[in-house]
Amino acid sequence: MTTPRVYLAGPDLFFEDRDARYARLRAACAHAGLEAVTPTDGLEVHTEGPLPLAEQIYQHNLHQLRTCDAVLVNLSPFRGVEPDSGSVFEAAFALATGKPVAGWIGDAWSTTQRRAVLRKVWRDADGRVRDKTDGGLVEDFGLPVNLMLACSFAVMPTPWHAIDRLAELLGVELRANGVLESHA
Structure with missing residues (x-):
């Protein structure tokens, strides 16, 4: 069986420690039997050509979203009291295309x-x-967040809780021998 792929939406990519953040999320996803995919995985931008940089990133992220089975979204306040608008868009896109979503927010x-x-x-x-x-x-x-988000998918207190929720939604469970297996 193939390992379900989970797109990591969130403002994490804007921080200097993004590699460490992604490494922790990748490890937690792998432990839960999921493959984490970041917005920057496989991103190749070209300074010459018909598409401006922003459009290239947008198209790449939509491709990543389409090829993943679910979305894990960081809804922690970003530059204010609300989640990152791009992350909210990615979660809504996933919901609109029938993909499961789980999010987390760093406070209660x-x-x-x-x-x-x-x-x-x-x-x-x-x-x-x-x-x-x-x-x-x-x-x-x-x-914890706007009702349109909180009523659409599980918003958990930590990424670890949200990862467990996605694994459950995707039918991944731990067998008796400790090996993860997908039932999707």
């Missing part, structure tokens, strides 16, 4: 709590939570 706070800690919210006269920067309503459902 709700969206309201996260904004409150940053002193970015207030309650109006009706008790609704509002954002200080623009006065807009803030979702107050107690979810």
Whole structure:
């Protein structure tokens, strides 16, 4: 049986320690019987040609997503209180194409709590939570991320929990002799 391939979506690639981050996620995926695929695996960009650099990366990432069986997405706040928008797109793309998705967020706070800690919210006269920067309503459902994400797939506290969830969704389980096997 082939090992299910899992696309690693998230802002991890923007950090100097991305290789170490990916190495930890690859090892955890391998332990769970999954093959981790990063957005940069096999990426070859060309400075000459018809496609600008951004378009080449976009097309490559869509190809990676299409060839994977599932998506593991890092939803931790990135440059603010929300997840990376590119990662959210990749998770939505996977869902739209029928692929299982599991995500993680590095804290147990709700969206309201996260904004409150940053002193970015207030309650109006009706008790609704509002954002200080623009006065807009803030979702107050107690979810770790926007309801469109939290109601679409499992959002776990750690990547290890999310990897286990994906292995379960993909039908990978540990046999009695300790060898991983796919039942998908």
